[in-house]
Amino acid sequence: MDYQDGYSALAPYYDIFIDWPGRLASEIPFIISTLPSDHDNIRCLDIGCGTGRHLERLADQGLHPEGAEPSSHLRKYAQQNLPDVAIHSAGMDQLGELAADYGPWE
Numbered sequence: 001m002d003y004q005d006g007y008s009a010l011a012p013y014y015d016i017f018i019d020w021p022g023r024l025a026s027e028i029p030f031i032i033s034t035l036p037s038d039h040d041n042i043r044c045l046d047i048g049c050g051t052g053r054h055l056e057r058l059a060d061q062g063l064h065p066e067g068a069e070p071s072s073h074l075r076k077y078a079q080q081n082l083p084d085v086a087i088h089s090a091g092m093d094q095l096g097e098l099a100a101d102y103g104p105w106e
Contacts, residue, residue: 052078
């Protein structure tokens with residue numbers, strides 16, 4: 001059984017329920033403000049990346065983002081939206097293993 005099987009029906013509609021322009025306009029500048037001024041090439045991990053909208057914006061800012069998404073249904077959309085970005089199959093309980101295999105991230 002999928003980690004978050006409840007997303008099987010919701011995944012195709014996930015992005016229409018979120019005000020992505022508004023959310024990203026407030027969250028991405030905050031994230032960038034926490035980084036060193038020379039933040040090009042910084043690796044970062046979005047835990048619970050959903051369909052990858054934050055990853056897309058972080059890449060636009062010069063970062064090298066990766067995603068972790070336990071739902072195979074949402075992960076499929078993130079992989080379609082960002083074919084050049086690593087989207088890991090991992091939930092919160094697997095972060096230690098994920099970090100050991102693929103980390104570290106800033």
